Amino acid sequence: MRYLTFALGKGRLAEQTLKLFEKIGITCEEMKDKDSRKLIFVNEPMKLKFFLAKGPDVPTYVEYGAADIGVVGKDTILEEGRKVHEVLDLGYGKCRMCICGHPDASPLLRHHELIRVATKYPNITKDYFYNTKHQTVEIIKLNGSIELAPIVGLSEVIVDIVETGTTLKENGLEVLEEVCPLSARMIVNPVSMRMESGRIKSLLAQLRSQLD
Numbered sequence: 001m002r003y004l005t006f007a008l009g010k011g012r013l014a015e016q017t018l019k020l021f022e023k024i025g026i027t028c029e030e031m032k033d034k035d036s037r038k039l040i041f042v043n044e045p046m047k048l049k050f051f052l053a054k055g056p057d058v059p060t061y062v063e064y065g066a067a068d069i070g071v072v073g074k075d076t077i078l079e080e081g082r083k084v085h086e087v088l089d090l091g092y093g094k095c096r097m098c099i100c101g102h103p104d105a106s107p108l109l110r111h112h113e114l115i116r117v118a119t120k121y122p123n124i125t126k127d128y129f130y131n132t133k134h135q136t137v138e139i140i141k142l143n144g145s146i147e148l149a150p151i152v153g154l155s156e157v158i159v160d161i162v163e164t165g166t167t168l169k170e171n172g173l174e175v176l177e178e179v180c181p182l183s184a185r186m187i188v189n190p191v192s193m194r195m196e197s198g199r200i201k202s203l204l205a206q207l208r209s210q211l212d
């Protein structure tokens with residue numbers, strides 16, 4: 001039997017993913033060692049392999065078949081636009097993609113002004129402004145601390161993840177519009193889906209019954 005390989009994002013979602021896998025009897029003790037720098041782990045009896053990758057790279061590994069299965073946020077799936085099957089909403093890592101800014105930026109959205117939008121997610125932003133809102137904007141790509149942009153005058157608004165709302169509140173910003181809800185999803189390589197359909201379907205059934 002060949003190994004079934006999982007690519008897991010090594011950020012915020014990793015711990016809950018491992019917990020969920022444990023509940024259905026898939027364990028990989030070695031992966032829980034937070035001090036370890038090891039990247040790939042094998043569960044020999046179950047013929048499973050796991051590796052930890054940067055979240056945005058997970059859909060890439062899955063599209064190319066380097067991993068059969070991936071677990072990643074819906075934001076990453078939308079942003080990366082890779083050819084993968086999204087098969088399951090895992091229900092954790094819940095947050096929202098939102099347009100945020102100072103409250104006085106709200107009319108700029110309503111009146112479709114040519115504004116600057118700072119974000120870590122240029123593709124999601126482009127799609128939302130151009131295809132949903134039909135508003136032309138200038139998109140500025142940043143890599144983190146996105147909330148700084150409207151504070152220091154780099155942009156009028158931002159498109160970013162809001163979970164508790166604390167970061168916005170502490171910086172005098174607000175949600176101006178919700179783009180979409182987000183959560184962790186399971187993705188599968190399209191060829192693996194056919195070649196390993198038995199094992200993958202059984203895994204999905206076990207996960208679904210656990211999530212119910």
Ligand SMILES: Nc1ncnc2c1ncn2[C@@H]1O[C@H](COP(=O)(O)OP(=O)(O)OP(=O)(O)O)[C@@H](O)[C@H]1O
Binds near residue numbers: 056
């Ligand atoms: N408060 C939050 N901020 C960011 N992501 C969150 C939050 N809450 C849940 N998530 C979800 O967790 C996923 C992983 O987030 P995390 O910050 O660990 O990684 P990343 O953004 O992919 O990578 P990095 O932080 O290295 O740039 C996100 O893609 C998102 O779906």
Ligand SMILES: O=P(O)(O)OC[C@H]1O[C@H](OP(=O)(O)OP(=O)(O)O)[C@H](O)[C@@H]1O
Binds near residue numbers: 168
């Ligand atoms: O609504 P909250 O609970 O405050 O969470 C949202 C914040 O968390 C994320 O940032 P992250 O911690 O990943 O850091 P970053 O800004 O460097 O990307 C996100 O980009 C927001 O800034």
